[in-house]
Amino acid sequence: GAVVSQHPSWVICKxxxxxxxxxxxxxxxxxxxxxxxxxxxxxxxxMATSNEGSKATYEQGVEKDKFLINHASLTLSTLTVTSAxxxxxxxxxxxxxxxxxxxxxxxxxxxxxxxxxx
Amino acid sequence: xxxxxQSQPEMSVQEAETVTLSCTYDTSESDYYLFWYKxxxxxxxxLVIRQEAYxxxxxxxxxxxxxxxxxxxxxSLKISDSQLGDAAMYFCAYKGVIxxxxxxxxxxxxxxxxxxxx
Numbered sequence: 001g002a003v004v005s006q007h008p009s010w011v012i013c014k015x016x017x018x019x020x021x022x023x024x025x026x027x028x029x030x031x032x033x034x035x036x037x038x039x040x041x042x043x044x045x046x047m048a049t050s051n052e053g054s055k056a057t058y059e060q061g062v063e064k065d066k067f068l069i070n071h072a073s074l075t076l077s078t079l080t081v082t083s084a085x086x087x088x089x090x091x092x093x094x095x096x097x098x099x100x101x102x103x104x105x106x107x108x109x110x111x112x113x114x115x116x117x118x
Numbered sequence: 119x120x121x122x123x124q125s126q127p128e129m130s131v132q133e134a135e136t137v138t139l140s141c142t143y144d145t146s147e148s149d150y151y152l153f154w155y156k157x158x159x160x161x162x163x164x165l166v167i168r169q170e171a172y173x174x175x176x177x178x179x180x181x182x183x184x185x186x187x188x189x190x191x192x193x194s195l196k197i198s199d200s201q202l203g204d205a206a207m208y209f210c211a212y213k214g215v216i217x218x219x220x221x222x223x224x225x226x227x228x229x230x231x232x233x234x235x236x
Contacts (some may be wrong), residue, residue: 042228045148049223093161111162
């Protein structure tokens with residue numbers, strides 16, 4: 001149980017276009033999902049926290065107009081990188097927090113999406 | 119704000135030997151959770167072990183155990199009988215307890231790259 005999927009696993013797009021990444025919790029309901037960005041050989045940097053049915057909370061320094069997050073259901077959150085540029089190339093990871101059962105409501109991570117902007 | 123520090127960017131250990139990865143954190147909260155995550159070359163984040171701050175007993179999961187020193191704000195991971203499959207990046211992470219809703223974020227350390235020498 002507690003499986004999180006991401007789609008696509010790898011995407012290449014041209015500069016100036018937009019790309020959408022999906023994050024799904026497959027076998028549990030996730031009121032909260034998190035989006036991270038990871039540069040090579042670095043740690044995970046939290047971009048935003050999204051709660052189902054409400055606006056995402058962005059971390060300081062993250063452009064909310066560039067990284068659009070939608071959490072429309074208890075099993076799906078999407079990250080759209082708008083007007084992508086080469087500097088947006090990175091590894092994007094989502095996680096989902098199970099909110100049934102007992103704390104600590106662990107985060108379960110998706111396999112990540114590699115975005116390359118040419 | 120909470121911070122997590124991993125002072126060992128790289129560690130190596132002989133196969134079948136024991137290695138300890140260090141982690142310190144800073145917080146003013148009295149209740150929180152600590153985690154060790156493993157990120158192998160596939161980049162899938164895998165939970166290794168977790169510790170509840172209110173528990174004095176150190177957590178253990180098979181070959182993995184922690185040394186949790188709450189007063190010193192230290193949370194080290196010991197890997198016994200190291201195996202080739204243990205080679206990965208290891209991240210220490212902190213999660214506060216603001217509510218029982220489960221939407222508190224994880225704060226990650228910078229990671230320790232563990233190499234297993236055959």
